Amino acid sequence: MGWGIVYFKAKDGDVPAEDFLDSCPAKVEARFYAVLEAVRNAPPPRFSGGGYWEAMHGEMGGFYEIRLTGPGRRQYRLFCVLDNADSDGLRRRGFDRPQIAVITGMVKDSGKKFSDRDYAKVRALEVQYSKRAPRSIAS
């Protein structure tokens, strides 16, 4: 069975990934979707995503990011986790198949770096996502 794609929904009802995608130029948004579709059709450990899908390391270990360059060399990042388990585990989470959970996205100017605080916010959202069963997702 193929993988699905879900967007994390926060306690206040916001869907950070969707808000981010809505704020992206149409071409950048389209590229994010093309990568997500490629990865869902051939999920890790297979190679997929055309090199735009990369595993993160260190404190961001467990996350995958889609790294795109947009107009003006701006750097767009979409942060995802793989939500997979045995069939009982998936059922408890509300799923009938594994999911690519899209947590949030961020953008920065070329040459700038995201701060530790930026990354901490991403991790905090993922903690909100993963502690809920069933998961809190946009529907």
Added chain:
Amino acid sequence: MPTTLDTTHHDRRLARRLKDDPEFRAEFERQRREIAQIDSIVRQLDELREQAGMSKAELARAIGKAPSSIRRFFTADVNPELKTVAAVADVLGAEVAIVSRGAAPAKGAGGKRPRREAAAAKAILVSRVDV
């Protein structure tokens, strides 16, 4: 009894964007083609490696790279460098070739190819498997 969530939000959103925005649709289709080519090349190289009975560590040694870098190369943990693609292909007795997607564009007046036609004949990357 656990609830099964509605996980169709992404599919509905994508379908709507494809229907409503021609610029989005054109870029999505273009990127899908590009990604499919890159993914196909790396996967074909991995298949050739398996057919050759070569471990990732052996392949890494053969091209002078760390085993971890080749493991990452085959699992999309990093953006594959063209240089590495070519080196891996060479060790596996293959090569990466460029082929035209369609017939070559006709030359315009003065022997120059019109820009639009040249763009239509954009090349694609393929992996040769004639080991």
